[in-house]
Amino acid sequence: MQNPLELSEKIVDFVKRNGPSLPVQLSKEIGGNLLFAGAIMSELVRSRKLKISSLKVGGSPVYYVEGQELKLQDYSKYLNEKEREIFGILKEKKVLQDNKLEPWQRVAIREIKDFAQMLKTNTGEIFWKWYLTDLNDVEKIIKGAVIKEKKEEEKIVKSPKVPETQVKLKENISLEFIKEYFIKKNIKVLEEKMIKKNKEMDYRIDIPSEVGNIKFFVKFKDKKNISDSDLILARSQSMRLPVLFLSKGKLSKKAKDYIEKNYMLFENV
Numbered sequence: 001m002q003n004p005l006e007l008s009e010k011i012v013d014f015v016k017r018n019g020p021s022l023p024v025q026l027s028k029e030i031g032g033n034l035l036f037a038g039a040i041m042s043e044l045v046r047s048r049k050l051k052i053s054s055l056k057v058g059g060s061p062v063y064y065v066e067g068q069e070l071k072l073q074d075y076s077k078y079l080n081e082k083e084r085e086i087f088g089i090l091k092e093k094k095v096l097q098d099n100k101l102e103p104w105q106r107v108a109i110r111e112i113k114d115f116a117q118m119l120k121t122n123t124g125e126i127f128w129k130w131y132l133t134d135l136n137d138v139e140k141i142i143k144g145a146v147i148k149e150k151k152e153e154e155k156i157v158k159s160p161k162v163p164e165t166q167v168k169l170k171e172n173i174s175l176e177f178i179k180e181y182f183i184k185k186n187i188k189v190l191e192e193k194m195i196k197k198n199k200e201m202d203y204r205i206d207i208p209s210e211v212g213n214i215k216f217f218v219k220f221k222d223k224k225n226i227s228d229s230d231l232i233l234a235r236s237q238s239m240r241l242p243v244l245f246l247s248k249g250k251l252s253k254k255a256k257d258y259i260e261k262n263y264m265l266f267e268n269v
Helices: 004-018 023-029 034-046 070-078 081-093 103-109 135-158 164-184 228-236 253-262
Strands: 095-097 116-120 126-130 188-196 200-207 214-221 243-247 265-268
Touching: 004 023, 004 034, 023 034, 070 081, 081 095, 081 103, 081 126, 095 135, 103 228, 126 135, 164 188, 164 200, 214 228, 228 243, 228 253
Parallel strands: 214 243, 243 265
Antiparallel strands: 095 126, 116 126, 188 200, 200 214
16 A cells, blocks of 8 residues: 555646646546545645635535646636626626625625635725736726726715705615614614615614524615525625515515525515
8 A cells, every 4th residue: 555645746746737636536546545535635735735626516626736726717617607707707807896796796706716815905895806816906906996986976076965954865765664663673773884875784683582682684675676696695794693684675486495494584674
């Protein structure tokens, strides 16, 4: 029986020659014992001689060495439809601003960890960088986006002023009936955050029960049809709290299935 060191060198050499490889390929290279090969690959990843992908091919990750990141794109065909779509957008644009993305895009981009790298500005703004894009280029793109936003804000400020009372009324259209809903349910609001004016709100609340108050994350979305992507995004933002989703819209079939399987609450308001 070959010793583990020889087998490790054989695996690394195979990957260097053949590019990103699947566990079954590496197992065959050292004799076909997948369990034994898996233990060696884990040790090689731990010692940073191999890298491991987040994407899966039939449930298995891909192993590669430093410098083969470009070749990892050969496996992008195994991403699901939405992930492949955001993969293509990010590859073309190089940098994407998180709050400018559609809900399904925000969910999908968080799943393609091999190709999308998260960056945060000093103000907490989230951007996504194509994994092969140089950081200097990214900085220029982000600066350009920030400058563009500031110019747009200046245009808004210079536009004719709307009476303050009218502005407050417009801002509160989405908020008042939600507050009434909380009051009727005897719910205490601990924190609220406006995501999109009159369209999307996040809350952290206390719901009374016989065993004491229970904290919930609440997502309100003004949308005709609620998809499973909307629910997945809300769950990802919940900080592991139970989720209550509020909307005037209807749940899609996939959304209903997701609610049942993940023990979320949904109410029309």
